[in-house]
Amino acid sequence: EPEVTQTPSHQVTQMGQEVILRCVPISNHLYFYWYRQILGQKVEFLVSFYNNEISEKSEIFDDQFSVERPDGSNFTLKIRSTKLEDSAMYFCASRGQGNSPLHFGNGTRLTVT
C-alpha cells in the first residue's frame, strides 16, 4: 500500500538554526499538510497546500515557517530560525480528491537545543 514517507526520522538542531523537514506524499494525492505534536499534547494543524499554494494555515504557522513543493514528489517544511518551543514531532500528510481520508507519515522528531 502506498504511504507517506518523511525524512529524517529525528533531527537535532541548535536554537536559531534553520531546518528543513522533508516529505514524499502519496503519488496521486493532491492535498498536502503539515501537522505537529508537542510531547503529551494534541496533534495541531500547521498548513495545507494545494495547487502549488497554501490553502489554509494556522496561527502557529508564522513567518518563521514556509512550505515548498520543489518538484513533482517532494513537499518540505522549513523553519527559518528554530526556537526551543519548536521541539515536537512533525507529521506530513496527504489526501486525494473530495472526501478521501488523510494519510500520515511516521513523522520527524525535531529537538531544538
Place this chain on the structure above:
Amino acid sequence: KQEVTQIPAALSVPEGENLVLNCSFTDSAIYNLQWFRQDPGKGLTSLLLIQSSQREQTSGRLNASLDKSSGRSTLYIAASQPGDSATYLCAVRNQAGTALIFGKGTTLSVSS
C-alpha cells in the same frame, strides 16, 4: 472555534472485551470525522472516515458512529486483542476549511 474532546483519556481492559471510545465536538457543521490509531513514537494510521451525511462506518472489528446534531462519535472495538493497544485519536474537518482538528486521544491497553 471547534473543540474536540475524547473520553476516557485512558482505558485498560482484558483481552476479549468489547469497548467504546467516545469523541465529542462543539460545532456540528462538520464535513467529515476520522478515527486514527497512533502507536508510541509513530505516525497516525487512518482507521475509519465518516462523512457528515453518514451515520456509521465499519471495518473488521471496528465500528464508528456519528451523531452530528449532538456532536458525538463513538468507536466500537469488538473482541479486543493485545495488538489493539494504542492511542486512538478522533479528528473532525469543518465544513469551512481543510484542516483536521484533533482530540487528545484515548490510550487503550488490552491485557492478555
